[in-house]
Amino acid sequence: MTRIPSQCAVCRAWPAQRVCEECVRRFARPVPRCRRCAIHVMSGQPICGPCLLHPPTLSSCHAALDYAFPWSACIADFKFHDDPSWAGMLGQLMMQAPGVADAVQQADWVLPIPLSRRRLRERGYNQAVLLARQLTRDRLQTDLLWRLQDTPAQTRLTRAQRLRNLRHSFALNPGQTPLLKDRRVLLIDDVMTTGATLHSAARVLRQVGGAREVHACVLARTPAPR
Numbered sequence: 001m002t003r004i005p006s007q008c009a010v011c012r013a014w015p016a017q018r019v020c021e022e023c024v025r026r027f028a029r030p031v032p033r034c035r036r037c038a039i040h041v042m043s044g045q046p047i048c049g050p051c052l053l054h055p056p057t058l059s060s061c062h063a064a065l066d067y068a069f070p071w072s073a074c075i076a077d078f079k080f081h082d083d084p085s086w087a088g089m090l091g092q093l094m095m096q097a098p099g100v101a102d103a104v105q106q107a108d109w110v111l112p113i114p115l116s117r118r119r120l121r122e123r124g125y126n127q128a129v130l131l132a133r134q135l136t137r138d139r140l141q142t143d144l145l146w147r148l149q150d151t152p153a154q155t156r157l158t159r160a161q162r163l164r165n166l167r168h169s170f171a172l173n174p175g176q177t178p179l180l181k182d183r184r185v186l187l188i189d190d191v192m193t194t195g196a197t198l199h200s201a202a203r204v205l206r207q208v209g210g211a212r213e214v215h216a217c218v219l220a221r222t223p224a225p226r
Helices: 021-027 049-053 071-080 084-096 100-106 117-123 127-135 159-165 196-207
Strands: 060-066 109-112 145-147 170-172 184-192 213-221
Touching: 060 084, 060 100, 071 084, 071 184, 071 213, 084 100, 084 127, 084 213, 100 184, 100 213, 109 127, 127 184, 145 196, 170 196, 184 196, 196 213
Parallel strands: 060 213, 109 184, 184 213
Antiparallel strands: 145 170
16 A cells, blocks of 8 residues: 655654655765675775675675664565555665765666565565666666575574575576676665675676676665674
8 A cells, every 4th residue: 555655754743755854864864884885984994894805796885874763664664564655765865875876877787686476475566676666767677686485584693694595595587697798787675784685696696697797785784783
């Protein structure tokens, strides 16, 4: 069911868009992020220490928000409470984040992270596809990357455990695989926690599809533990 916003979902100001301009200014201010994994870094530090020591599969990664108050609740409504109408507002926040518009413009193909068939039937929509449609239409490919299976709940797992779970979760559409050869690909997802999902997908795109570069843009990035 599509809901017509009349109150800010954060501060309850009336009347307002889904999230009012004041709350966007307060809670969506850009912060310095690592170019490779989108984690917070000090101003003037382009790449974090772990990415310097162990360069990730992704060529770059951009995030619009922290996965924290108030956005974690908004994203939960979007994903789990049958409210795809969040896509427009959240997609706009993504497009306004530093680096995202350039990443979309430079991509040959934009690929949302897919859901498994069972998860897609249960939810009725893929939130990553809805976000990607807010960023581009002409470069969007929704049937090139496949999710073969669900993975167990990963909230409490380490990055290594998540990677093991995801080892055989992604595949490429055989009929469209030639589209990837020497291309620059941009992956889109809603939330990045350890990066295991994005890195597993990027590995398939590079090793099987022959993509030259794989970048990523996410709506929200889980902050590093303090």
